Amino acid sequence: MLIVSLIFLAIFSFLLSSRLNKERVELTRSGYKRSSLNAHYIYSFIIWSILLIMIVIFSSFSNFEKYLSLFFLIFTNFLLISYFFKQGFNAKAHLESIFGASLFLTAAIGIIITFAITLSIVFESIRFFEMVHVKEFIFGLKWNPQMAMHSEQSVSESAFGMVPVMMGTLLITFIAIAISLPIGIMAAIYLSFYVKSKTRDVLKPLIEILAGVPTVVYGYFAVIAISPIFKEIFSYFSIDIAAESALAAGFVMGIMIIPFVLSLTDDALNSVPGHLKDSALALGSTKSEMIRKVVLIAAAPNIAGAAILAFSRAIGETMIVAMAAGLVAKLSFNPLDSVTTATAQIVSLLIGDQEFNSPKTLAAFALALVLFIITFAFNILALVVVRKYKRY
Amino acid sequence: MQNLIKKNLDKRYKKEALFKKMGIFSISFCILFLVIFLGTIVFKGHKAFFVNKIALEVDFREESIRENSNKKENIGNLSFEEIANDLSFVKLVRKSIREKFSEYKDPQIINSAYKIVSDIADYRIQKSFEENPQFINSKQLIWVEVSSKVDVYLKYNISTSLKNEEVSIINNLVKKGEIKSFFNYGFFTSSDSREPEIAGISASLKGSFYTMIIFLIFAFPIGVASAFYLEEIAKKSKLNDLIEVSINNLAAIPSIIYGLLGLTVYLQFMNLPRSSSIVAGMTLAMLVLPVIIIATRNTIRSIPHSIKDAAMALGASKMQIIIHHLFPLSIPGIMTGTILAVSRALGETAPLLMIGMVAFIADSPQNFYEPSTVLPVQIFLWSDSPEIGFAEKTSAAILVLLTFLIAFNLFAIILRKKFERKW
Numbered sequence: 001m002l003i004v005s006l007i008f009l010a011i012f013s014f015l016l017s018s019r020l021n022k023e024r025v026e027l028t029r030s031g032y033k034r035s036s037l038n039a040h041y042i043y044s045f046i047i048w049s050i051l052l053i054m055i056v057i058f059s060s061f062s063n064f065e066k067y068l069s070l071f072f073l074i075f076t077n078f079l080l081i082s083y084f085f086k087q088g089f090n091a092k093a094h095l096e097s098i099f100g101a102s103l104f105l106t107a108a109i110g111i112i113i114t115f116a117i118t119l120s121i122v123f124e125s126i127r128f129f130e131m132v133h134v135k136e137f138i139f140g141l142k143w144n145p146q147m148a149m150h151s152e153q154s155v156s157e158s159a160f161g162m163v164p165v166m167m168g169t170l171l172i173t174f175i176a177i178a179i180s181l182p183i184g185i186m187a188a189i190y191l192s193f194y195v196k197s198k199t200r201d202v203l204k205p206l207i208e209i210l211a212g213v214p215t216v217v218y219g220y221f222a223v224i225a226i227s228p229i230f231k232e233i234f235s236y237f238s239i240d241i242a243a244e245s246a247l248a249a250g251f252v253m254g255i256m257i258i259p260f261v262l263s264l265t266d267d268a269l270n271s272v273p274g275h276l277k278d279s280a281l282a283l284g285s286t287k288s289e290m291i292r293k294v295v296l297i298a299a300a301p302n303i304a305g306a307a308i309l310a311f312s313r314a315i316g317e318t319m320i321v322a323m324a325a326g327l328v329a330k331l332s333f334n335p336l337d338s339v340t341t342a343t344a345q346i347v348s349l350l351i352g353d354q355e356f357n358s359p360k361t362l363a364a365f366a367l368a369l370v371l372f373i374i375t376f377a378f379n380i381l382a383l384v385v386v387r388k389y390k391r392y
Numbered sequence: 393m394q395n396l397i398k399k400n401l402d403k404r405y406k407k408e409a410l411f412k413k414m415g416i417f418s419i420s421f422c423i424l425f426l427v428i429f430l431g432t433i434v435f436k437g438h439k440a441f442f443v444n445k446i447a448l449e450v451d452f453r454e455e456s457i458r459e460n461s462n463k464k465e466n467i468g469n470l471s472f473e474e475i476a477n478d479l480s481f482v483k484l485v486r487k488s489i490r491e492k493f494s495e496y497k498d499p500q501i502i503n504s505a506y507k508i509v510s511d512i513a514d515y516r517i518q519k520s521f522e523e524n525p526q527f528i529n530s531k532q533l534i535w536v537e538v539s540s541k542v543d544v545y546l547k548y549n550i551s552t553s554l555k556n557e558e559v560s561i562i563n564n565l566v567k568k569g570e571i572k573s574f575f576n577y578g579f580f581t582s583s584d585s586r587e588p589e590i591a592g593i594s595a596s597l598k599g600s601f602y603t604m605i606i607f608l609i610f611a612f613p614i615g616v617a618s619a620f621y622l623e624e625i626a627k628k629s630k631l632n633d634l635i636e637v638s639i640n641n642l643a644a645i646p647s648i649i650y651g652l653l654g655l656t657v658y659l660q661f662m663n664l665p666r667s668s669s670i671v672a673g674m675t676l677a678m679l680v681l682p683v684i685i686i687a688t689r690n691t692i693r694s695i696p697h698s699i700k701d702a703a704m705a706l707g708a709s710k711m712q713i714i715i716h717h718l719f720p721l722s723i724p725g726i727m728t729g730t731i732l733a734v735s736r737a738l739g740e741t742a743p744l745l746m747i748g749m750v751a752f753i754a755d756s757p758q759n760f761y762e763p764s765t766v767l768p769v770q771i772f773l774w775s776d777s778p779e780i781g782f783a784e785k786t787s788a789a790i791l792v793l794l795t796f797l798i799a800f801n802l803f804a805i806i807l808r809k810k811f812e813r814k815w
Binding site: 096099100102106110111113116117124182186187189191194203206207210215216217219224225255258286288289291312317318319343351356368372375376379 | 404405407408410411412414416419421422423425426428429433436614617618620621622625626638639641645646649650652656660681682685710711714735738740741745750768769771772775783786790793794797798801
């Protein structure tokens with residue numbers, strides 16, 4: 001079908017081009033001019049024909065009807081274009097607007113995705129909140145969704161309070177930030193102020209390897225290496241530590257975020273104007289004083305923005321916590337305990353076969369809604385901070 | 393006074409040195425972690441590229457084939473070919489194991505000897521028999537995998553799941569050279585399996601490949617076209633601002649939320665098949681679209697205005713400027729961005745778990761609609777299983793994945809170095 005229609009298309013394009021060539025000669029002889037080239041007419045013929053072909057192919061016609069309508073439509077198109085040519089239709093402008101419109105449509109996909117995300121999550125969450133009260137979800141201190149395995153089971157047996165889950169998320173995120181921020185910022189400072197550019201060219205890509213490592217690999221590494229090491233260290237001091245401790249998950253997550261913080265801080269440091277640095281040095285400050293008292297303060301809004309983005313990145317991180325953190329929601333601030341996170345809960349709730357009507361499945365969407373709102377707010381906050389407090 | 397200044401200065405220099413040390417510490421922490429990380433993975437995974445095989449002498453002679461046929465009745469009346477077609481390879485393997493250990497009289501030892509050989513030995517022998525029909529009427533030496541327990545014992549010297557006499561049998565065989573270590577081709581050519589000794593990554597590699605094709609089909613044209621729209625065509629308007637903001641925001645949304653989107657839109661709403669590579673590719677396309685858009689926009693911005701102005705002065709329209717000038721000039725940058733986007737998509741796991749890519753899939757997918765699995769998901773699945781045999785496979789699969797990612801990134805760097813233009 002496709003081949004036949006392409007053959008039709010080729011034949012008619014050829015006919016059109018020879019016909020237009022002939023007519024153009026006559027037109028020029030009689031003193032008329034066309035602002036568009038013949039090629040433009042042929043291009044618009046081809047584009048419209050392809051559109052028609054697509055419509056016909058995806059229509060519910062029988063095969064014979066399809067061939068017939070293909071031939072007929074392409075032929076009409078052919079006649080129309082040659083008629084338009086005589087009328088002095090500006091094919092170039094026409095093509096131009098088609099081009100612009102199609103590019104606009106592709107760009108609009110960005111909005112469509114955003115709306116689709118918002119709509120899908122919000123609708124599923126609304127269905128969840130029909131079963132579980134909003135108040136209970138936001139302020140409830142117990143999270144135990146696994147009870148409601150089937151929709152027939154009463155919802156009251158299970159608990160859907162997101163506080164312990166969110167606390168766990170925050171705990172692991174704070175550990176990650178506590179590791180990645182100081183190390184990332186110091187590494188960025190060291191790379192931009194203390195190292196020769198050749199060494200920098202070697203070191204920076206090395207650290208950026210860390211950014212390219214898939215998170216599932218980090219998760220596996222946390223499980224097989226970091227957790228046992230921490231267990232070993234803490235049991236040496238005879239301190240109890242859970243096998244799936246928040247500390248191990250947060251530590252690995254922090255390392256995952258280091259390159260992210262590093263590159264954002266690097267940009268922030270580079271954007272500090274050189275005369276500020278030079279004047280600080282000229283006044284006799286040491287390099288570290290120049291960095292701490294001038295550069296860091298000048299770059300503070302951008303670094304704060306970087307920190308906020310790192311925070312929202314850590315909250316949304318999934319695979320590390322799904323593998324290395326626990327699944328039981330505990331209301332605990334002890335980093336040595338096993339806690340769970342929103343993303344880990346989403347994964348455990350939605351893995352496997354799902355029924356879309358059980359509160360257990362829908363709870364995942366409610367958690368996702370909370371995540372979405374938090375990360376969205378943080379991204380906007382980062383933008384606002386950078387814009388509002390910019391000093392130069 | 394001078395003393396005071398000197399004291400103060402000393403203090404300041406000390407602080408300076410401390411600051412520098414903190415920087416060195418940070419850098420070395422990162423590098424150290426990288427080394428430990430890669431070292432652990434290589435250390436745990438390198439042995440999975442080798443597998444221990446045991447030599448079995450399989451008897452394909454007529455007498456043995458008649459003895460080991462599945463057909464019980466009228467065996468005398470059937471022709472030899474008919475019997476050979478219905479050969480029980482399980483029995484054949486057992487027979488050759490019995491013969492191999494005929495020196496041991498204890499039936500218990502023979503029983504445990506069955507467990508030295510992998511459960512799929514009969515399948516391997518059947519395959520090599522089908523590939524080499526000339527084996528018939530002869531005795532053939534065929535190397536088959538040992539079972540996972542034995543493999544783990546030989547590689548890591550962990551013998552907790554083996555009895556003492558089994559260990560001595562195995563050591564004996566190794567001494568005689570009847571158990572040898574081979575390069576594990578099966579790891580790259582076979583699919584996932586419940587038996588760790590034969591589980592391989594071919595199905596997940598193929599799934600990853602299909603997923604990447606779908607990903608590119610959707611993400612590449614859309615990403616590039618919208619980048620050109622935003623850079624060149626969009627005028628300042630509310631709608632275009634909205635597009636700009638939403639694309640920047642998409643880049644910061646957690647990846648798992650895209651998984652939920654794929655779940656509701658593609659699986660629930662459009663009813664596409666669960667865990668197929670088309671759904672996976674389309675989900676990843678949404679996720680990585682902003683990466684391609686941002687990379688392309690940066691490339692377009694780096695093209696000097698003079699080129700655009702010159703084209704415009706000669707009467708070129710917007711479309712002609714983009715198609716004839718900006719697009720060809722930005723191809724290297726777009727390629728680099730796309731390769732980086734592919735390497736990002738290749739390692740993404742969380743959204744794929746949401747669209748059901750966690751099922752055990754033993755066959756490699758034949759088309760875009762069949763259930764498939766991808767490499768990172770395979771890693772996730774294997775990392776969950778408690779057997780030691782799978783632990784080394786996990787690390788080996790990670791090594792393969794990292795090799796791909798590093799190769800992609802190197803390629804992107806080379807491409808950038810080679811085609812980068814200094815305007």
